Amino acid sequence: MNPEYSFFDAVCKSFDKAAKFTTFDAGILEQIKQCNSVLRMHFPVKIGDKVEVIKAYRVQHSHHKLPCKGGIRFSEMVNLDEVMALSALMTYKCAIVNVPFGGAKGGITIDPKKYDVYDLERITRRYTSELVKKRFIGPGEDVPAPDYGTGEREMSWILDTYMALHPGETDALGCVTGKPITQGGVRGRKEATGLGVFYGIREVCNNLEVMARIGLTPGIEKKRVIVQGLGNVGYHAAKFFQEGGAIIVCLAEYEGSIYNEGGLDVEAVFQHRKKTGSILNFPGATNLPKNTDALEADCDILVPAALENVINKDNAGNVKAKIVGEAANGPLTPEADEILLAKNVLVVPDMYLNAGGVTVSYFEWLKNLSHVSYGRLERRFMENQNANILSQIESMTGNKVTDDQRKIIVHGPDEIDLVRSGLEDTMIKATNEIFDCWKKYPEIQDMRTAAFVVAINKVGTSYLELGIFP
Numbered sequence: 001m002n003p004e005y006s007f008f009d010a011v012c013k014s015f016d017k018a019a020k021f022t023t024f025d026a027g028i029l030e031q032i033k034q035c036n037s038v039l040r041m042h043f044p045v046k047i048g049d050k051v052e053v054i055k056a057y058r059v060q061h062s063h064h065k066l067p068c069k070g071g072i073r074f075s076e077m078v079n080l081d082e083v084m085a086l087s088a089l090m091t092y093k094c095a096i097v098n099v100p101f102g103g104a105k106g107g108i109t110i111d112p113k114k115y116d117v118y119d120l121e122r123i124t125r126r127y128t129s130e131l132v133k134k135r136f137i138g139p140g141e142d143v144p145a146p147d148y149g150t151g152e153r154e155m156s157w158i159l160d161t162y163m164a165l166h167p168g169e170t171d172a173l174g175c176v177t178g179k180p181i182t183q184g185g186v187r188g189r190k191e192a193t194g195l196g197v198f199y200g201i202r203e204v205c206n207n208l209e210v211m212a213r214i215g216l217t218p219g220i221e222k223k224r225v226i227v228q229g230l231g232n233v234g235y236h237a238a239k240f241f242q243e244g245g246a247i248i249v250c251l252a253e254y255e256g257s258i259y260n261e262g263g264l265d266v267e268a269v270f271q272h273r274k275k276t277g278s279i280l281n282f283p284g285a286t287n288l289p290k291n292t293d294a295l296e297a298d299c300d301i302l303v304p305a306a307l308e309n310v311i312n313k314d315n316a317g318n319v320k321a322k323i324v325g326e327a328a329n330g331p332l333t334p335e336a337d338e339i340l341l342a343k344n345v346l347v348v349p350d351m352y353l354n355a356g357g358v359t360v361s362y363f364e365w366l367k368n369l370s371h372v373s374y375g376r377l378e379r380r381f382m383e384n385q386n387a388n389i390l391s392q393i394e395s396m397t398g399n400k401v402t403d404d405q406r407k408i409i410v411h412g413p414d415e416i417d418l419v420r421s422g423l424e425d426t427m428i429k430a431t432n433e434i435f436d437c438w439k440k441y442p443e444i445q446d447m448r449t450a451a452f453v454v455a456i457n458k459v460g461t462s463y464l465e466l467g468i469f470p
């Protein structure tokens with residue numbers, strides 16, 4: 001951890017900047033800002049023939065709504081300051097997208113690449129039982145999810161451990177989200193964060209006023225996009241941008257970046273990396289020596305989708321993008337924010353832009369509590385109804401649609417359709433709520449502050465309505 005920089009302090013700084021545009025008293029603001037409960041653990045796990053002491057955390061930032069919600073990351077960089085900051089961002093993120101959860105985050109300070117799958121399973125299960133012991137997990141208390149270095153596999157282990165310790169609990173499936181479909185997961189969760197990033201940026205690009213202010217033409221089509229990081233978030237975001245008509249001019253991973261003004265095919269690059277172990281030397285593209293070169297390359301939209309602090313005081317001045325979409329959590333330092341603001345670059349903030357993951361986690365949790373998959377009750381009914389309406393129109397007009405058109409018109413919604421349309425609606429609404437707030441306070445200079453104002457107003461109102469502050 002860099003002793004001179006605190007990620008949690010940076011989040012608090014952004015909070016304070018925005019709090020001036022709200023009317024809550026200082027005590028309420030302080031309560032919103034602080035982390036409510038912090039759990040720091042050291043537990044032993046047998047690795048090979050040695051015992052290793054594993055350091056781990058779970059932080060619940062806010063209990064204004066329950067359960068608390070947020071991912072669990074596995075990384076050597078995990079430390080208390082980072083987990084606190086990320087848990088706070090979860091509170092604001094959930095508020096902005098109207099997901100009724102408090103914020104939380106967890107992490108284990110390990111490099112998962114240094115352990116085999118059995119070691120990882122033992123570490124994850126032991127971590128889960130520590131959470132159970134302290135009541136830091138449960139469908140109504142605190143619900144973890146994937147984050148950097150974790151995925152469906154880890155969520156299955158968490159679920160299985162929780163269920164073993166809570167036999168017969170009807171809603172146990174809701175103790176964790178991001179699970180495989182066969183274990184109570186929801187269709188569309190895996191790509192949700194990347195898709196949410198796309199929906200969010202597309203809505204930003206549809207805003208005429210905002211686009212005029214930064215000197216870009218409206219619409220996502222033909223916009224030149226750079227994505228840094230081809231993990232779950234970056235890979236899916238890049239794919240959806242490409243499908244949406246944008247041109248992916250540059251992609252970056254640990255080993256370096258590749259650039260092609262004419263556009264890169266994301267899936268082909270992904271397969272090339274799988275085959276050769278590197279993104280570099282992709283046919284038709286130019287290698288850029290460092291992965292950070294991608295952050296300074298020419299484009300309209302830059303999407304950092306890897307880790308924190310990648311754009312900082314040293315490189316922010318070289319960013320050429322007009323829009324920076326924070327797909328990762330905290331990719332910009334506060335200094336970078338200031339530099340980009342002075343350059344009239346629109347920074348679309350993480351806690352709103354990457355909220356697609358938690359939004360679909362909410363849908364998964366609802367599915368688990370209702371014990372029925374989306375579309376199961378109404379899909380066939382809708383199809384029959386659509387078929388009836390269509391045949392009435394056909395007999396009235398004397399025209400028949402083609403078989404392909406019939407399929408599209410008659411189609412009743414299944415789980416993936418409902419999840420995606422719920423996510424799209426959520427991101428569009430959240431974008432416009434932030435822009436409305438920005439319009440209301442012309443003194444606000446950046447979108448992050450406007451997003452914070454929206455979040456603080458919602459969390460603050462919720463605290464007031466709970467009657468905690470008489």
Ligand code: GLU
Binds near residue numbers: 070144147359
């Ligand atoms: N880890 C993701 C995030 O930072 C998802 C959290 C969740 O689904 O609870 O938003």
